[in-house]
Amino acid sequence: MSRTRETAARLDTAIDGLLRGSTAPADTEEGELLATARLLRDVLPRLHPRFGFEEHLAARLAAARLLAGGPDRDMARPGAAEPTPLRPGLTLPPSNDPDVAPAAVPGAAPSPAEHRRQRLVAGSAIASGVSLAGAAFVVWRRNRSSGGLF
Amino acid sequence: MFWRGRGRTASTAVVVPFDADRHAVEAAKKDPVAFEQLYRKYVAQIYSLALYETRDPHAAEDITEGVFLRALAALHRFREQGEGDDSTFRVWLYAIARNVIANERRRQQRHPQDPLELAIGLRSPEDPAAAAETRLEAERALEAVMELPAERRQAVILRFVNELSAREIGEIMGKSEGAVRVLIHRALVSVRQRLAS
Numbered sequence A: 001m002s003r004t005r006e007t008a009a010r011l012d013t014a015i016d017g018l019l020r021g022s023t024a025p026a027d028t029e030e031g032e033l034l035a036t037a038r039l040l041r042d043v044l045p046r047l048h049p050r051f052g053f054e055e056h057l058a059a060r061l062a063a064a065r066l067l068a069g070g071p072d073r074d075m076a077r078p079g080a081a082e083p084t085p086l087r088p089g090l091t092l093p094p095s096n097d098p099d100v101a102p103a104a105v106p107g108a109a110p111s112p113a114e115h116r117r118q119r120l121v122a123g124s125a126i127a128s129g130v131s132l133a134g135a136a137f138v139v140w141r142r143n144r145s146s147g148g149l150f
Numbered sequence B: 001m002f003w004r005g006r007g008r009t010a011s012t013a014v015v016v017p018f019d020a021d022r023h024a025v026e027a028a029k030k031d032p033v034a035f036e037q038l039y040r041k042y043v044a045q046i047y048s049l050a051l052y053e054t055r056d057p058h059a060a061e062d063i064t065e066g067v068f069l070r071a072l073a074a075l076h077r078f079r080e081q082g083e084g085d086d087s088t089f090r091v092w093l094y095a096i097a098r099n100v101i102a103n104e105r106r107r108q109q110r111h112p113q114d115p116l117e118l119a120i121g122l123r124s125p126e127d128p129a130a131a132a133e134t135r136l137e138a139e140r141a142l143e144a145v146m147e148l149p150a151e152r153r154q155a156v157i158l159r160f161v162n163e164l165s166a167r168e169i170g171e172i173m174g175k176s177e178g179a180v181r182v183l184i185h186r187a188l189v190s191v192r193q194r195l196a197s
Helices: A003-020 A031-043 A051-068 A112-149 B022-030 B032-054 B057-077 B088-110 B115-121 B132-146 B150-161 B166-173 B177-196
Strands: none
Touching: A003 A031, A003 B150, A003 B177, A031 B132, A031 B150, A031 B177, A051 B032, A051 B057, B022 B032, B022 B057, B022 B088, B032 B057, B032 B088, B032 B150, B057 B088, B088 B166, B132 B150, B132 B177, B150 B166, B150 B177, B166 B177
């Protein structure tokens, strides 16, 4: 490990303590940098959004959730969530949004949406098969009964 | 003939450690109404990051809105995959925020705004640093942070404003934990030199 990395690691440990509120040792090699870190901790507060905005966005999200569906609806379905935009151009993004990039864990179970899609395809195939079999049976019965009459 | 998986590597166990937001995330996946809990927890953190990065309250509101709408729309795709006791939902959310902010910054470069005055004007009146002498020091420190190269500035904001660990910041920025520590170290050296000059 290079000297810079060692120093940076020690400083990071000290910053951890600083952010937890413990008193950091002032006479360490990183003392001056730690003083700067303390200053930044003090002058960089967490800023809160306007109350009106926070509540407005909460309502906007609630509307998007309603439009996206209840507990069991597929939020990934295209067009499922198209709430009235708060500002022009802002709507619920598509589920394959490029800004949402993290990959899924390999081998992870398919999502409920994928499950539903698979079940839908399988159900359609079974229904088609049953219909064809029924039609074939009716044709066979007709041919058989007409053969008996003549 | 069916191929029976010859040549496949042995399946490896996927370690899924504890995520502080696991229950809230699972609840929100089952019922989107439960997403509000996550929203309330993180709205100020995302807004802060956006505001420090853009120095424009309106842009910060747009970014915050975009981040949470994207997170809500893509929540079903989120898979917990972190390590240790870090909140991986948090890392995921910040990664979205970073992308949205990057887009907004590109837009701002096309339509430049007056950053420094806005940045200083962001301070809330009840801020203890608003007292005259401290305020001057605060403004100088803030100015020094804002003039840092983008990656250092973002690492500093995530570390000191959002209080994320170096490892979480690394996951968000696509860097190693060591690289983030060095970024923060260099940022502090720059700020100290700037304040001393």
